[in-house]
Amino acid sequence: MFSLSKLSPSITDMIRFDHSHMMVTFHQYTRDKPPSVKKALAETICTAVDIHAKLEEELFYPVMRQLTSDERVMAKSEPEHDEMRAVIALLRRTDPHSPDHDRLVLDLMRLVIHHVADEETVLLPQAEQMLDKDTLSDLGAKMTKRRLELLTPEAGKIAKDTVVGIAGSTAAVALGVAGAIFAVNKFRKSSAHS
Template sequence: MTVIQKTLTKPSAPTKAQDATALLRADHKLVSGLFEDYQKASTKSMKKKLVNQICLELSVHAQVEEEIFYPAVKQALKDHEMVPEATVEHATLKSLIAQVEGVEPDGEMYDAKVKVLCEYVEHHVKEEQDEMFPKAKASKLDMMALGEQIATRKKELIAEKG
């Protein structure tokens, strides 16, 4: 089963409760795999299918972080730097997504945009996983409750967008 098939069946599969950072890390890993598949893709149709899946996954992920995770982390940590920076990075990611989502793969500029999106996502993920997630886990946040909220909202968003 390919990564795309796994992601398309994921929303209906029963899932056990996970803490918020575990869910977000799973999203990071999934998208990383999709980018790897893109690099190996040889046809325009496969590239387009992968990019559409990457864009959906990133859009849903960013939205649940902005709606649920970031506000909770900002409040718990009384943070005025890390969360605003991550929010600005999301704005840049959304701009890059808009440049490739629904667009026909047309050669080197398209591939370059996807590569920059991949590198930007890798940078953002590293900061979240190395800085934000450990601080959030060390706080008094109820990571299981946040995880449940994120999982529920993701299902809603995938049903809307997918």
């Protein structure tokens, strides 16, 4: 019998996909874009960072905390997410015509780059050293399931962002919808052959 977890990408690869998709969306935000597009891009970025942080806190960090005796590695992760959430809250309230909007997007990008570099150089390699492939895939499947739950209320927002001029696929990719749908389809196909 096939299980979704055996076919799922590992949780560490999913985290890397999220990171690169967030960076791609940051790079689409430029000063010369119309304010409505800036707002839509910022909203996509905010939601993507928000959901990603939540997924890590619920599914990845607790596992890592049990594995590592080095407290320092984990100690700053959640406070850094909180810093991002503070900037996200300000950004969501800021008018896209204002220069503050551009500045806050840059502030958020700086925080994300710094945090992601630590995760990719320390935390993810550690997880891959300490956990076997099945466990990493199983956690990946749990992440997909939880992502779909968290995304349900965001579906309307994705449609709205498409209307104001950013490609719907940009939002879908940044939020990890594309990856989640891919994983589910792969599972369905395999089940059909079994």
